[in-house]
Amino acid sequence: MTAWDDWLRKLSADGKGGLGLQGKPQMRAIDRGLPYVYVLAVGMDVSADSFEASIRAAPDAAGATLADFDVTVGAYADGVTTITLELTDIQTAALPSDGDADGLEEMVFDILWTPSGGTQQRFLAGVIQVSGKVTDGSGS
Numbered sequence: 001m002t003a004w005d006d007w008l009r010k011l012s013a014d015g016k017g018g019l020g021l022q023g024k025p026q027m028r029a030i031d032r033g034l035p036y037v038y039v040l041a042v043g044m045d046v047s048a049d050s051f052e053a054s055i056r057a058a059p060d061a062a063g064a065t066l067a068d069f070d071v072t073v074g075a076y077a078d079g080v081t082t083i084t085l086e087l088t089d090i091q092t093a094a095l096p097s098d099g100d101a102d103g104l105e106e107m108v109f110d111i112l113w114t115p116s117g118g119t120q121q122r123f124l125a126g127v128i129q130v131s132g133k134v135t136d137g138s139g140s
Contacts, residue, residue: 003058003106004058004059004108004127007059007108008126008127011125011126016122016123016124016125017110017124017125017126027085027109027126027128029104029128029129029130029131030087030092030095030128030129030130030131031092031130031131031133032092032093032095032097032130032131032132032133033089033092033093033133033136034089034092034133035086035087035088035089035092036085036086036087036091036092037084037085037086038084038085038086039082039083039084039085040082040083040084040085040124041080041081041082042080042081042082042083043079043080044081045076045081046073046076046081046083046113046115047073047074047075047076047081048116049073049113049114049115049116049118050073050113050114051071051073051083051111051112051113051114051123052068052069052071052111052112053068053069053071053085053109053110053111053112054066054067054068054069054109054110055067055068055069055095055107055108055109055128056107056108056109057096057107057108058107058108059108066094066095066096066107067087067091067092067094067095069085069086069087069109070085070086070087071083071084071085071086071111072084072086083111085111092130095107095130096130097132098130098132103131103132104129104130104131104132105129105130105132106127106128106129106130107127107128107129107130108125108126108127108128109125109126109127109128110122110123110124110125110126111123111124111125
């Protein structure tokens with residue numbers, strides 16, 4: 001599975017993410033060098049709350065994060081609040097490259113949530129993969 005199976009099992013047991021169906025990461029892979037947008041549909045009103053999200057090489061990895069998502073919280077409508085996570089093409093291109101030539105590099109992410117007037121807590125966490133790119137996309 002992954003180098004972080006115990007961490008992922010604990011997250012799953014706590015209802016904070018971990019592994020999804022059939023042991024797969026919960027968020028779709030990031031395509032290296034391309035913009036990334038992922039929209040979560042949350043079944044409660046969190047529209048007045050704040051969120052932050054980051055990617056690291058491993059949980060508690062020393063040093064700076066590999067990337068910080070731009071997080072946008074949408075309006076609450078029809079029983080759902082959308083939370084949009086975005087990375088620019090420059091951010092995805094700067095993520096660590098594939099070390100074992102299988103086309104994928106695994107990293108970890110988490111999303112921290114601060115309810116309006118409340119205390120910051122983990123909202124969701126897990127593994128996210130970065131998929132290598134073949135075409136350079138420069139248009140030349």
